[in-house]
Amino acid sequence: MPARTGRPPKISRADIVSAAHRLIEAEGTESLTMRRLAREVGTTPMALYHHVHDKEELLLLLLDDYAAAMPRPELPDEPGERMAAAAIAMHEALAGVPWIVDVLRADDLLSVNALWYPETIIDAAVRAGLPLERAVAAYRIIWHYTAGEITARAAALRRREEGRPTYRRQVFGALDAEALPRLAEVGGRWEELTARDTYGEGLRALVAGLLINGLATGRSSVKRSGSDDQMD
Amino acid sequence: MPARTGRPPKISRADIVSAAHRLIEAEGTESLTMRRLAREVGTTPMALYHHVHDKEELLLLLLDDYAAAMPRPELPDEPGERMAAAAIAMHEALAGVPWIVDVLRADDLLSVNALWYPETIIDAAVRAGLPLERAVAAYRIIWHYTAGEITARAAALRRREEGRPTYRRQVFGALDAEALPRLAEVGGRWEELTARDTYGEGLRALVAGLLINGLATGRSSVKRSGSDDQMD
């Protein structure tokens, strides 16, 4: 029965989401404002709010579409590597979305179509021998690390684009070498060192540690067996 | 020479920062707006901007004061435990600051008075046998994990306070048990499991993994340090 009561809608959630995609595509992330979007859809700003709860929900819907379209990686059989592969795929998916930072302020993942990532990571952790509860904990720890890394990455990018006077250069210039010898030792190389991509390295360390911890005796499963040197 | 040229200032950076502290203390984090703060200081909003670059810088100044006042923990001698102890102290310091989330959107730490944390962590990593470069990388990995965990924690708190209709309950209600068996298995316990504090657990795993990687089998992971061509 297509006939419902009340004033018939001019726009739908889908209209809004697809207009948002168009807008981002055409004019970049910064142009995605509720007011601009309303103009795009051909309505008033507040009309949008009858279809999405707030802007954050809209972004989550966008992410969901995005996640649905992401290709899923081949997964190795060895559990530790499998966890790592899924996490790296998740990281790559998220790192490619410029407005992701606003979504990352939300809790732990995730939008419906992105559930494949936690599912796969948790499953791999269970295969590695962790009880389900600990596998969930492991996933969340990986998620926190991933979200934090992406946030920092986005901030660094932003800072680089703005060309702001590099507050940290100033900090490292006036370092008290007595109180902070290591930082003084690093000195001017900080900028260079922190520009490196360490996500993969950290992730492997994390996975190794999680599996060792969870299995009491560090099964040799963690020891990198072969194809470990992929980077993103 | 106390005589300087130009119109004499009515307010100082210190005035602003201390007024901000007062305001937060008295009326909570949400009341800290540039306009409200200006009223508190007895000036116009835009006058503040001659003393701080933007609101984010102001928050960083607040954090700096806060960090200066934080007690520093006793540090164990064993390097791994030492790293963990410093990181946990850092986590505790940050987790206690309600507006921290806005600062965490910035790069890697940190304000001047908080440099003790990276210094200590890096130093402990070096004591554990990591070369300085890898110790810095280890610190940053720990930082990303810490920042991510705190962000998620803050988001969870916010969500709990708002009493929003728990989007995730809805997600977990309509789970496709075929495609997502592990998540289906967790089911309604997700809420409970994700409420647990896993920071310490994750951190220990991370430290363990970082030290294993950097030492025992780790030499093999240094093998690419010459041709280190990764982008960010």
Next chain:
DNA sequence: CCAAGTTTTTATACGCGTATAGAAAGTAGC
């Protein structure tokens, strides 16, 4: 056909961070 009820859309308004322009209040050189 009309009143009641329901859903969607519009109008208006608030407070936010901050960009921009210019006024105000000093010092320094003549």
Next chain:
DNA sequence: GCTACTTTCTATACGCGTATAAAAACTTGG
């Protein structure tokens, strides 16, 4: 004392997300 110069502060304005209230456009029951 006047002009130039510098620094600080004020006035105004923009676009943002979104709360609130009312209007509009339907269906339904009488």
